[in-house]
Amino acid sequence: MSATRTVKPVSAGDETIDRLPIVDLQNFAFDEAGADRIAKEIDRIFSETGFCYLSNTGVSDAEIARIFEASKAFHALPQADKEAVAINAYHRGYMAPKTSLIVTSSVATVTKPNNSESLMIMHEIAGDDPRFGQDLQGPNQWPDKLPAFRADVQEYVDAMLGLARRFTTLIARALGMAPDALDHFFARPTTFLRLLHYPPQPNAADDEFGSAPHTDYGFITILLQDGVGGLEVRRRGGGWIKATPVPGTFVINVGDILARWTNGRWQSTPHRVQNKNTVDRYSVPFFFDPDMSETITCLPGCVAANEAPRFEPIVYGKYLMERIDKNYSYRNAAGGAA
Ligand SMILES: O=C(O)CCC(=O)C(=O)O
Numbered sequence: 001m002s003a004t005r006t007v008k009p010v011s012a013g014d015e016t017i018d019r020l021p022i023v024d025l026q027n028f029a030f031d032e033a034g035a036d037r038i039a040k041e042i043d044r045i046f047s048e049t050g051f052c053y054l055s056n057t058g059v060s061d062a063e064i065a066r067i068f069e070a071s072k073a074f075h076a077l078p079q080a081d082k083e084a085v086a087i088n089a090y091h092r093g094y095m096a097p098k099t100s101l102i103v104t105s106s107v108a109t110v111t112k113p114n115n116s117e118s119l120m121i122m123h124e125i126a127g128d129d130p131r132f133g134q135d136l137q138g139p140n141q142w143p144d145k146l147p148a149f150r151a152d153v154q155e156y157v158d159a160m161l162g163l164a165r166r167f168t169t170l171i172a173r174a175l176g177m178a179p180d181a182l183d184h185f186f187a188r189p190t191t192f193l194r195l196l197h198y199p200p201q202p203n204a205a206d207d208e209f210g211s212a213p214h215t216d217y218g219f220i221t222i223l224l225q226d227g228v229g230g231l232e233v234r235r236r237g238g239g240w241i242k243a244t245p246v247p248g249t250f251v252i253n254v255g256d257i258l259a260r261w262t263n264g265r266w267q268s269t270p271h272r273v274q275n276k277n278t279v280d281r282y283s284v285p286f287f288f289d290p291d292m293s294e295t296i297t298c299l300p301g302c303v304a305a306n307e308a309p310r311f312e313p314i315v316y317g318k319y320l321m322e323r324i325d326k327n328y329s330y331r332n333a334a335g336g337a338a
């Protein structure tokens, strides 16, 4: 466990905020009253900004150091070794620079592909799992030149799963439910760990992004970023807030499915990355989503008794496949970028 750090909280604001707020999880060493207080804070922030930093998450400095080392080692491999694990039909593997174009962005008309490369690692599916071979249910791909890589990634995924599950109990509380009310949706979670590398783009034009403006598809995203900076979050009142790296924190945000689940009470906030620095940037988002077969229906506390929910129930897996099929060129020759 990492030592408790003191990170000065920034008060969450309205349209005028220029920094994301910090939620201190106190290494989850809180009692009922403490959990309720944090849940209230999360409700306010996710209603206003949809994004914040998390401090004192319990994820160790060693786990963080190892995942960055693993990512850097992977991206430093010769291109042929990266291509040897090119993304497969199950959405696991290497995506070369300029192969993802966010066609479904509700935020902007995106015409240029993202200037970033990444390795996507999803939840493991055992060969004898009855889901094996279904949409997105297949093998991960591991670079054979890096012997410790797989264990380091799995250790980090386990840390993220622990954090995401504990945070989910705070989400349930924040929405007026029992802390374990959402757990069953995540009995077999759909997870994506993306080891991202952004080359420097010191002279990037305004429409050239490492990651073009978009919202995330899923439930929550827990992002680890290095010290370089470049992530920006759209302010409700217009303009962009810099998500400046804060040592010892993760960035967490509401995805589209959580916004929809809450009937729009919480915001799935657009964000973008432009690495205008002169050095490479590495980040590691972890996307934590429900089981593909779960149906997402407006949560009970999020709609008044005399009102109809704003969104139809949807099966998470079906919704996800539509989004993924549209946004990645390797799945759809007509869709994405070259
Ligand atoms: O690299 C980052 O800071 C953000 C990445 C991101 O927004 C994404 O992968 O969805």
Ligand SMILES: [Fe+2]
Binding pocket: 214, 215, 216, 221, 271
């Ligand atoms: Fe994102």
